[in-house]
Amino acid sequence: MTEHHHHHDHSGPIAIGANAARVVVGLLTVIGAVVLLGAVLLWPSNQHIDIPLPMQNAGGGAVQTEAGTVVMQDVGPCGSASNGKVFVEKPDVPRNSPYTCQRSLVDIESGPHKGNKTLFELPPGPGQPDLHAGDKIRVVRQADPSGTPMYSFEDYSRGMPLLLIVAVFVVVVVVVARWRGLRALIGLIFAFAVLVMFLLPALLDGKPAIPVALVAGALILYAVLYLAHGVNLRTSSALLGTLTSMLVAAGLSWVAIKMTHLTGLSEEQNTNVATYIEHVSITGLLLAGFIIGSLGVLNDVTITQASAAFELAAIDESATRREVFTAAMRVGRDHIASTVYTLVLAYAGGALPLLMLFSVAGRSIRDVLTGDAVAIEIARSSVGGIALALSVPLTTAIAVVLAKPFGRRDHTDPPRRPRHARN
Structure with missing residues (x-):
């Protein structure tokens, strides 16, 4: 049996x-x-859309930013003629002024004026950046109506910190989830590409x-x-x-x-x-x-x-x-x-x-x-x-x-009592 x-x-x-x-x-x-x-x-379609006014530079084009590093920071009288301009060594001494500003001496580290310096005079108040010597920043490069190059503060430079955070995220996901985590990250990149290359341009x-x-x-x-x-x-x-x-x-x-x-x-x-x-x-x-x-x-x-x-x-x-x-x-x-x-x-x-x-x-x-x-x-x-x-x-x-598809019986196993085959 x-x-x-x-x-x-x-x-x-x-x-x-x-x-x-x-x-x-x-x-x-x-x-x-x-x-x-x-x-x-x-x-x-590939139709051209004008750059919105707040995002234009003085010439009507896209705003250009460059890398910079704050090399000196102090508080003193405002009104230096070197404010926002390009110079090689030291800024001009400010005129006698009753107002004080945070003065930041910045090394320009990219673009056509790389190796030169500029000066930012920022009046104290809410919303103003609190810069310190050694800060990595992004500066806006544009020109005034006479064509003189001018620089202004744009934002802090976050490229390297963000890259480190993203790298840690990627490593942790891949180490814990292994190949499935890597595939999920590839899917995330694809999703971002769909949003940037299709969704936003189509809405525009x-x-x-x-x-x-x-x-x-x-x-x-x-x-x-x-x-x-x-x-x-x-x-x-x-x-x-x-x-x-x-x-x-x-x-x-x-x-x-x-x-x-x-x-x-x-x-x-x-x-x-x-x-x-x-x-x-x-x-x-x-x-x-x-x-x-x-x-x-x-x-x-x-x-x-x-x-x-x-x-x-x-x-x-x-x-x-x-x-x-x-x-x-x-x-x-x-x-x-x-x-x-x-x-x-x-x-x-x-x-x-x-x-x-x-x-x-x-x-x-x-x-x-x-x-x-x-x-x-x-x-x-x-x-x-x-x-x-x-x-x-x-x-x-x-x-x-x-x-459990409808084409199959709910109980696929045979009756629970064993059935003996005939000899």
Whole structure:
């Protein structure tokens, strides 16, 4: 007499029905083709856009910056004729002046005046930089109406510190997550390239914001998910759930902005865009920001739900689809709770300076919360939270169907009592 022995390997994604696989692969292939077609149709033209006035130099061109180092710093009378000008050794002695300034002697370390010096006289006050000898800075190079080269303080030089921080980030991610971490970083670079090369130029070109944001978001999701998590049905279920949730977020964003009449003009950057790049819709920028901003948190939740559903189905192949869905949803509810906190607190953290200004303005809490600036953050958090909550059951259902497709019986194992084969 012999007994039937069953061995299951759960080291990778479990096998699923061929029909379910074909449906998912077919859907994602069709969506991918539509996304690529949309990218072709919405690809920005090469039209020239004038540099906005605040960003021009005296000649109407782009502002040029050079590297510099503060070699001396003191406080003394203002009014030196060398202020902002190029000289070789020492600045001119200032005239007798009742006003005092912070005076910074700066070595110019790049550009046509490399090796020379300039002087900055900065009156004390809020918003003025507090320079010290040894500070690495960026200086603006331009010319006055007579053609004399002039320099002014632009910002601190942060290239090397930022490079070190990014290098540590890359090393830690690769050491801990290894090849998957490296692939995730490659996906991050791709996402940045999509934003810089497609999304922003297309919006500048006057293309409709929602289709542009959806195409850009889909391109990012295809690359990031498959690079970081591999090409398999577990990742495909998360991708399908994320794409669907992104559509939901786009619709909710449009409704929220229309209902609340958000303008975005409470933010200085948006006002500058509206003033100097008139053909760009501020509402469109808000919409695109809502949609792209929701991708990160949606991706996090959907990949977790897909993994949970596949692992639960693999651990107990005798479990029904309802049991797997219910168990995965318990994980999802905990994830929703923690991620909603993350979402709201992240937006609140970014709005802290604004909230502080309102807190000392003596305005009522109702006026503060319904003002354009704070209302944008509330609407963005709410849209992200709704899309996040809906993505959990949606992705879980897709993953359960893939892990235990309808073409297969819920109980794949034979009856638990061993059946003896006839001799």
